[in-house]
Amino acid sequence: MATDSERAAEEMVARFEGTSGMYFRFNVDQGMQNMQNGSWERLGEAMQHTKAYLQKGETTQKLEAAVRASIERRGVISTPHAAGKMSHDVDISIRLTGFKRCPAPTPFYTGREVENTQIIARITSENDKLRVCVVYGLGGSGKTQLVLSVIERTWDNWDHIIYLDASSTEAVEKGFEEFASAKNVGEGHKGVIEWLESCGERWLVVFDNADTPSTNIRQYIPARGRSGSVLITTRLPDLASLADGPDSVCRLSGMRQTDGVTLLVKIASSGNQYLSDNDTKAAEELVQDFGCLALAIVHAGAYIAHSRGMTIAEYRSLFLTQRQRMLEEYNELPVTAKHDGRGDTVYTTWRMCYDQLKPESRELLGLIAYLHYDGLSVDIFKRAAQQMHSKTYPLPLTDLESQAQNHIKQYLSTFLDSDGSWDTVKFARVMADLTSYSLIDYDRMNVVYRVHVLVHDWAKTAVSPTSRLATECAATLLSLSIDGNEDTESLAYKRQLGLHVTSMLMHNSNLGVNHLEYFKDVFLSTGQWSQAAKLIKQLLEVFQRELWDDNPKTWEAVHCLALTYINLGRYDEAEQLHIQELNACKRLLGEEHPNTLTSMNNLAMTYSDLNRWDDAGELYHKARNIAERTLGSQHPHTQGFRENLTRMQNKRQ
Template sequence: MNNDTSLISFCLSDVPVPQAPLNINNCLPATRIFHGRQAILQQMQQYFNQNTGKQAIFLLHGLGGAGKTQIALKFIGESVSIFTDIFLIDTSTVTTIETGFKNIATSKGVGDSSQDALQWLNGKSDEWLLFLDNADDPKIDLNKYFPQCNHGNIIITSRNPGLCVYAGSHSAVSDMEESDAVNLLLRSAAQDITYPNKAIAAEIVLCYLPLAIVQAGAFISKSGRLNSYLALYATNKTRLLSQKPAQSHDNYAWTVYTTWQISFDQLSQQAKTFLQLCSFLHYQGISEDMFKNAAGYKFGPSSPSKEELQMPLDVLSQFSDSSGNWDPLCFMDVTSEIRAYSLITFHSEQNLFSVHPLVHDWTRSGVSDGGYHHCMVKIAGMSLAGLSDTDLTAKQLLQGVLEHRKNTLGDDHPETLKAMHWVVWIYENLGKLQEAEELGRLVVKKQRDVLGEHHPDTLDSTGNLAFVFTQLGRLREAEELNIAVLKTRRHILGENHPETLVTMSNLAVTYSELGRLQEAEALNLEVLEKRRKTLAHNHPDTLFSMANLAVTYLGLGRFREAEVLQVAVLQQRKSSLGENHPETMRTMNNLAVTYYKLGRLQEAEDLGSVVLEKRSSILGANHPDTLYAMMKLAMIYNKLGRLQMAETMLVEALNKQTNLLGNSHPDTLQTQSNLGATLNKLERWQEAEDVLLPALEKQKNILSANHPHLIVTMQNMADTYTKLGKLEEAEDLNEALKRLEV
């Protein structure tokens, strides 16, 4: 091997630098403060030593500012004796590549073109090294510039991990080890490497990204303020990471933020939008499924309007094909474009993406929001609607969604509170009612203090909290809030405004749950009439009013009228929302109850079984809606005489409802009453009494005197007392039922 190594062309750092005269036969060494990276250097040393006599290609890839060029220069400086010639080419553009190869040809006297240089390398069977630096442009076909031979050595530095297809070995250049990062900071800051200084530096090292560390060190060196840097960084990070130090350790042309801005500017608008959206999620665990689920969102009566969701709908439509279906290839194209600059990383073993914490922070603070924060919150909500927490939990998905608004605007800013309102809605869709109540109360309190109780945002959140109370069985509280919101909306917006009608409809639901069926019917009829005048017959709000009225008719014993409405609603919802949408399943479940009341038990069983199966698979076995469907199907089994099956299902539902909703929730108490009825049929009278008595006492406290559920429990309890020989207690209950004209 020839030890008289020749150095051709010039040495560049990680990003393109302004044009300068070529510096032939002179290559700068690695920076004087180079530290660490021993594992990568050893990997490179081993690879090239084991592949002598055949062409060896090694790729260093990673985020701009990670130190790829410096690692390559350090390796070359330590290994100069093993290569016969070393040629360094700036590979950032086609022009610089062509110029670099032309310089090789000219200096070697073999011609004046890149093809002459490549032909000469093909015929020179020595251990030459070709260093292709800054191969960052994914549109350049680098294969054209590889000597087509079986000898020689090539090192490539790039932000594009896609170049791994050429490499016999590669290394992803990411963050430094903490100890190396600490030493690099102190050396670049010209600080003594002492234990106290190491402890301070360990708090500063900025996610262990070399360029950021060097910039921090340059500022500390200039100011002499190692102790105060963190406090300055907390409030001035954009300025600090955008400043080019006056004194530098190498010829790197750009600052941390400028480096990423160069890459960001190369992206398509679709890719830019996606990266900005990801900056409002947690920087780890970003999944394609979240966006796919959101793209499949179906509107229901309790959904936000299409106008509210217009931006997320527009964004998500870019990942759909001409038929409106999710297009995984389109999503892959966009994420691959971002990955080509290492601004996002894909982890194939988990099928998840992540963004470097500093890039994540820069994208949020260094690039204009443009409404992306609220858009991402809404996409998260659309994704979670109808999913169970076994599929994707709100906590996992929303980690970091509110972080930006809280950090930049504060906990009490109206925009932060509006985002929190959306999270309450997300919790509702997941069946996480306790979390929804806790956060909902906080949002309403803060909005009343900041915006006033008549502000539209405050009214939206108050109505949302009332809906949560209804689901929790806190019906008196729900009624109070709904009445207050309705009064304000009637005064400000008028009787016929859509928001007024939404509140009237929600109040009607509360009245139905309270057993005040005449009031519920009057409200439902009024809302339905107004919606039919202004909306299409199949509009979600119109269908919601029809479905609500049908539930009221069920409570009033007007089963035929309920059936007519439910069949019409079900047909429309299947057509517009699909078989598996929560509102479709709710209509099916209510129709099954109607068939049960009409004595059409086989039809009731068929529908009830379908609903339970769908809710179990889509919402999860522990979702409140799944448990309600289980309870209703069990009662159909009870009527069919399948008592053991009914008992098993009711016991399971009761245990889960007690844990999830509490032992005083109307759904829990209804299940408890139905279990008592089944135990009566099984002639287990004492067990029936033990189940029915506490249910009856609690229902008396929370339901109206003539509520259908309370009446059923009273009837079941009277039967139990009669069988147990407690005739006086049975007579008292029967007299009470007569007074209610049952």
């Protein structure tokens, strides 16, 4: 407990008179007047008075101001004047008021060693030209912290470090002007740039958060500077063209899983919380849920550390059911519990990008949000657009399906030219808008787009239609893109859709049979027999109820389900279905109809799989004989029946 603190306080007030955001005094006086030195038995009482003092609104505001001043690290007085009273008439040229100092990286900074090494090697390399390095990636991937770590490690390499908020033209020019005023080097931002080009000293200029295309960062980069380097952080991949070579470009996405877990545990346990084995396992799962996104990890860790009764396992349980709410909770933390000055959540950073998108780009992001986040091919949209006017469905469209059909057709029409052909340039323009803000990435190796898992989840909340209509629109897009052909190209396309169909069904168990009719073909083409059987059973139940037993669609479903059961080894169930199918074909089409003969052949194959050779042989002979008489001995059906009979006989021997 301090004594004679009032005199010291008066001296400090006098010393920093005329400044703001420099000296903050916190003093617990209520209830402490009568305490004597060595009154240890009254420690609890002192703690209670201290707690009451800290809960005052005035104290909280002052504490937040002190923390903010510490984080911003703005120079207020020069070092020579810090030890004594500051005169009011100090020459402005030796004052540092308004000059933004470079912040320090978070004390919890973890990982990114490869990227650190790469950037440091580039900006400190010995050559005779200006070095420009660009770090780009999704908002929240840790670009700023990486650059701050690089600056911290190379601090002694520079005579001058100019750290600029590059979010707008005004902010960049203001930062340069403040440096000019503080260092007395030229006038305005142009004067500083000219001075950097000719000064011969070692300098580093950092353009942080250059996320607005209209700012045109290029105009603020010095044209030369043998001892100078430039670092740019941005969400705009196009700014990578400003770098002096491919080795000077660093693209950030998710952290490495092990680094992400280390970071989460480090922050979450900073409040001395005990971490159980269950928490350690939950940390690994939570980092995976976050897609290893640095900002989400930091914010979750800060929330857990601040909420004393919260464990990592409990946080993850809440996150799985309330994703947006839990990530937005960071906003509610006091400034003393936050780990950055701005306090933007991941959703806030993405929303700023979303607001700059063109309307058609927002629409596309909304559709993507209800597909799977990986394997997004142009073919999905191209095929849907080409087939949308000729598509047929087994049942009349519901009101919701009609609404979604009209919406999708209208949207896809924007990517067709006057002849109704697919316009690659128009679609590429929209995708470029999304990639230009790093909201989606392009995988050149696999020729597909992908979205970060958290962006994908957030995009569902960003779109304007109701969730039900949005889901129906995405399902319509998918089903429109799937045809009934079995050529090589069509089968290859369907095999690419497995993740999308699975994701669609997982999040909407009430999709209508008009979509399931096409989704089943995806599972059949990928050999996912169990999933296919489940969809076909749903189709069959609806067809039997809505179309009755005499409709060909009903018996197509029976036939398809029987073949699926054979692939699953469920031969007895397949036999019963084939018998039903054969009887229906005889009744509806006649015994000599090609479809009836095919049904005979299928039942015979099932008997063969069950080693019922006599039953199989009888049906093969019957189908072959009828085919020879009605179709001719050279007809493909006839030859197929003959080959199956021979194959069965060889197998029997």
